[in-house]
Amino acid sequence: MSGEQFSDPFEVQRLAMVELQLRQRGIRDERVLNAMARVPRHLFVSSEKQSRAYEDQPLEIESGQTVSQPYIVAAMLQALELKESDRVLEIGTGSGYLTAILAELAAQVFTVERQVLLHQRAKERVEQLGYRNVVFTLGDGSQGFPEHAPYDAMIVSAAAPRIPQALRDQLADPGRLIIPVGSEDTQQLLLARKNQGMERVEVLDGCRFVPLIGSQGFPV
Numbered sequence: 001m002s003g004e005q006f007s008d009p010f011e012v013q014r015l016a017m018v019e020l021q022l023r024q025r026g027i028r029d030e031r032v033l034n035a036m037a038r039v040p041r042h043l044f045v046s047s048e049k050q051s052r053a054y055e056d057q058p059l060e061i062e063s064g065q066t067v068s069q070p071y072i073v074a075a076m077l078q079a080l081e082l083k084e085s086d087r088v089l090e091i092g093t094g095s096g097y098l099t100a101i102l103a104e105l106a107a108q109v110f111t112v113e114r115q116v117l118l119h120q121r122a123k124e125r126v127e128q129l130g131y132r133n134v135v136f137t138l139g140d141g142s143q144g145f146p147e148h149a150p151y152d153a154m155i156v157s158a159a160a161p162r163i164p165q166a167l168r169d170q171l172a173d174p175g176r177l178i179i180p181v182g183s184e185d186t187q188q189l190l191l192a193r194k195n196q197g198m199e200r201v202e203v204l205d206g207c208r209f210v211p212l213i214g215s216q217g218f219p220v
């Protein structure tokens, strides 16, 4: 196969990422795999990092933050079992990479970022790619986004000392929430399910995320 038939020069690398880093490592959810085959990860990092955008690692973005490793993104999304009709809350917009994938998988995405530069850049990128089902806001996501609650699903890409009560309160019933919880250095990925007023929490894996900084996160 010649690369010339691809209009996006990174498409070959992106499809290889999906096969080798995701499918062969146990990601089975075809909707997640298809969405990650479509979203151009290289457009969410600075131009000098574009050639590394499809490697098996997190990458630095602006303001000392990181875009998560593709496998972690896929594993979180597979566990979240998003439906096309879901309204999703994302905390920690960062580069907007996960936001774009969520926009492929759900009906509406609401995303909160505390750093103004990241918020603005992510909004520009995601809108330029043509996604029209995302609401961006600047603020402390440890308090959720009460204006649009409740949410069928929530995904937090920054680590919290515990599950913020505001997120529990803004989760629909039934609803699912995925969040890394632990210390600033090391955490466990938790999947909380709300059903008929009851919460069940499952530990998925060990992980390492940047801290969630805010009133219900870590101090500034």
Ligand code: SAH
Pocket: 061, 065, 066, 067, 068, 091, 092, 093, 094, 095, 096, 097, 098, 099, 112, 113, 114, 115, 118, 139, 140, 141, 142, 157, 158, 210, 211, 212, 213, 214, 217
């Ligand atoms: N999913 C993102 C990963 C971003 S890293 C991506 O695909 O690029 C986590 C992000 O959470 C950082 O941008 C950080 O600024 C943000 N963050 C940390 N605390 C926050 C808070 N209280 N509210 C909103 N965003 C927060």
